[in-house]
Amino acid sequence: MAKVEFETPKMREYPVIPIIHADAMAHSQPFVASSQHQESLGFPGQLVDNWKEVAIDKMGELLTKYRSLKVYLDSCVKCGACTDKCHYFQGTTDPKNMPVARQDLFRKVYRRHFTFAGKYFPRLVGAEDLTEQVLGDWYKYFHQCSQCRRCSVFCPYGIDTAEISMAAREIMDTIGKGQKYCNEIIGKVHKIGNNLGLPEPALADTLQGLEEDIKDDTGFDVRLPLDVKGADVLLVTPSADFFAEPHIDGLIGYAKVFHQAGISWTLSSYASEAANFGMFIGSYDQMKKIAERVRTAALELGVKRIIVGECGHAWRVAYSFWNTLAGPFDFLDPRYPSPQHIIEFTSDLIDSGGITLDKEANDNRIVTFHDSCNVARASRMGNLPGGQFELPRKVIKAACNHFVDMPADTIREKTYCCGGGGGLLTDDLLELRVKGALPRMEALKHVVDNNGVNNVAAICAICKSQYSKVLPYYGFPRDMIVSVHQLVSNAIVLGDKQ
Amino acid sequence: MSSIEVAGKSLETDEEGYLLNLAEWTEDAAKVLAAAENVNMTEAHWEVINFLREYYDEYQIAPAVRVLTKAIGKKLGPEKGNSKYLYELFPYGPAKQACKIAGLPKPTGCV
Numbered sequence: 001m002a003k004v005e006f007e008t009p010k011m012r013e014y015p016v017i018p019i020i021h022a023d024a025m026a027h028s029q030p031f032v033a034s035s036q037h038q039e040s041l042g043f044p045g046q047l048v049d050n051w052k053e054v055a056i057d058k059m060g061e062l063l064t065k066y067r068s069l070k071v072y073l074d075s076c077v078k079c080g081a082c083t084d085k086c087h088y089f090q091g092t093t094d095p096k097n098m099p100v101a102r103q104d105l106f107r108k109v110y111r112r113h114f115t116f117a118g119k120y121f122p123r124l125v126g127a128e129d130l131t132e133q134v135l136g137d138w139y140k141y142f143h144q145c146s147q148c149r150r151c152s153v154f155c156p157y158g159i160d161t162a163e164i165s166m167a168a169r170e171i172m173d174t175i176g177k178g179q180k181y182c183n184e185i186i187g188k189v190h191k192i193g194n195n196l197g198l199p200e201p202a203l204a205d206t207l208q209g210l211e212e213d214i215k216d217d218t219g220f221d222v223r224l225p226l227d228v229k230g231a232d233v234l235l236v237t238p239s240a241d242f243f244a245e246p247h248i249d250g251l252i253g254y255a256k257v258f259h260q261a262g263i264s265w266t267l268s269s270y271a272s273e274a275a276n277f278g279m280f281i282g283s284y285d286q287m288k289k290i291a292e293r294v295r296t297a298a299l300e301l302g303v304k305r306i307i308v309g310e311c312g313h314a315w316r317v318a319y320s321f322w323n324t325l326a327g328p329f330d331f332l333d334p335r336y337p338s339p340q341h342i343i344e345f346t347s348d349l350i351d352s353g354g355i356t357l358d359k360e361a362n363d364n365r366i367v368t369f370h371d372s373c374n375v376a377r378a379s380r381m382g383n384l385p386g387g388q389f390e391l392p393r394k395v396i397k398a399a400c401n402h403f404v405d406m407p408a409d410t411i412r413e414k415t416y417c418c419g420g421g422g423g424l425l426t427d428d429l430l431e432l433r434v435k436g437a438l439p440r441m442e443a444l445k446h447v448v449d450n451n452g453v454n455n456v457a458a459i460c461a462i463c464k465s466q467y468s469k470v471l472p473y474y475g476f477p478r479d480m481i482v483s484v485h486q487l488v489s490n491a492i493v494l495g496d497k498q
Numbered sequence: 499m500s501s502i503e504v505a506g507k508s509l510e511t512d513e514e515g516y517l518l519n520l521a522e523w524t525e526d527a528a529k530v531l532a533a534a535e536n537v538n539m540t541e542a543h544w545e546v547i548n549f550l551r552e553y554y555d556e557y558q559i560a561p562a563v564r565v566l567t568k569a570i571g572k573k574l575g576p577e578k579g580n581s582k583y584l585y586e587l588f589p590y591g592p593a594k595q596a597c598k599i600a601g602l603p604k605p606t607g608c609v
Binding site (some may be wrong): 031121180181184185188194195196197198199201202203206208210213238239240242243245248275292311425427428461464465469470478479 | 500514532558559562563568582585591593603605606607609
């Protein structure tokens with residue numbers, strides 16, 4: 001682990017388009033999934049003999065199944081609007097990390113096999129066969145895209161680069177060249193119920209320990225219930241919330257909110273994971289299988305509501321896809337959003353007076369907020385346009401006296417990825433993660449220098465872990481990153497209502 | 499497949515250097531694993547490693563960082579019961595680096 005050697009990019013005073021360095025990241029690729037990890041998901045154990053044919057067949061299937069993919073491949077006019085919008089391009093200076101160039105690794109093969117001009121005059125239209133070299137580029141560079149979709153915001157045609165990355169990864173899984181990090185994790189969800197591989201007894205022990213901690217801290221018997229039948233709410237949260245820091249402080253925050261609101265809730269050991277890495281590898285089948293665990297748990301526990309904890313892509317999957325993947329959720333109480341985000345839940349309680357927050361508890365902090373890509377660009381919260389931007393800020397401001405936003409072109413729908421999203425949060429991609437964090441770190445530095453910001457709050461497990469890892473590379477303290485519900489946890493007034 | 503040499507025996511590891519077979523772990527193996535990580539094993543390191551192995555024996559997973567800091571705080575005093583202390587011992591991060599030296603599988607997921 002300590003062997004990776006690379007230079008952390010220098011933070012620039014004014015972000016400018018970098019000078020390109022061809023193949024600067026041609027050495028970067030994640031570990032390939034072992035046959036065991038591949039086969040447990042129903043993918044071939046290793047690269048199949050006739051991989052070219054299988055890959056082209058799969059591409060054809062995806063083009064029929066997802067019309068959007070065909071539109072995206074056909075409609076690019078090479079205008080260049082996306083080129084400098086990618087954090088990985090800015091941080092690595094590798095021209096293949098320009099979103100258009102990364103897409104073209106896929107597009108040129110599409111043209112060769114699925115367009116008239118590409119079939120008969122390939123060289124005129126930049127069409128190419130899927131060679132070993134091209135497959136190598138696919139594996140490298142489609143694992144240098146965090147599917148954050150910032151480039152799509154700037155594309156005049158609305159081309160969704162993430163869908164192309166997802167399609168490429170799905171094709172690679174189908175021919176036996178999957179990524180270890182994602183596929184090992186998905187296997188654990190099917191077998192144990194969560195990304196960590198945290199079995200029920202360990203989860204129960206962890207939760208009990210947290211109850212003792214809260215009692216020691218506050219004197220209140222705040223519960224973290226597990227597998228309680230008949231509870232009103234099922235909370236589905238990323239398993240990192242049971243394990244890592246600062247995630248676990250957010251979990252304590254959720255528990256205090258439920259406690260103080262007097263609403264019965266439970267976690268599930270069967271659906272002990274909100275994350276759904278099926279999306280990262282572009283596999284509808286894997287996504288569906290993971291999502292169905294939540295439905296099964298909700299039915300077995302007899303809950304009336306499902307609330308999702310602080311996890312970026314999980315909220316995209318829950319908000320945008322659960323209904324078709326595992327729905328209909330018509331057994332839930334129709335008076336509440338289905339599913340509901342923990343931020344929406346806490347926000348409503350702030351409005352109704354169901355909880356009271358003492359902002360002074362966070363007076364030692366000047367806080368900024370990192371919009372997570374999948375929340376910002378692929379979902380919504382509340383009943384107002386842009387609610388996914390407003391509600392987290394509203395909750396933070398209700399819990400803190402001092403809040404400052406980062407520069408406008410780095411937040412909300414233009415937010416920069418933390419550098420670790422989309423299935424890239426793995427040690428074997430550390431160089432990419434550090435370099436890809438550059439634009440976000442520059443924006444953070446701006447508010448640190450000008451406004452004295454000393455905390456950045458996030459609502460995504462990946463963002464929190466990625467920040468913890470990369471902050472020190474840029475000279476910031478590791479514990480600068482906090483959970484939004486950690487701020488709520490500090491500020492919430494427990495006990496009898498006054 | 500990669501491997502490490504411990505007392506004349508070859509132990510298999512994965513690509514990242516985690517032992518494949520937990521049962522093959524010995525204190526000598528821990529020293530070899532630690533050396534590869536540039537970690538100099540002291541009494542304080544062993545406290546953490548031993549706790550990790552005990553916890554793993556019972557729960558088949560490494561403890562949450564908070565569970566670990568609490569246990570270390572109880573054993574070595576409250577000033578050491580925090581993640582800053584653990585990061586001093588295991589600079590790459592207590593969860594992953596300490597697990598590797600303890601011969602446990604790598605914690606996976608968004609951690």
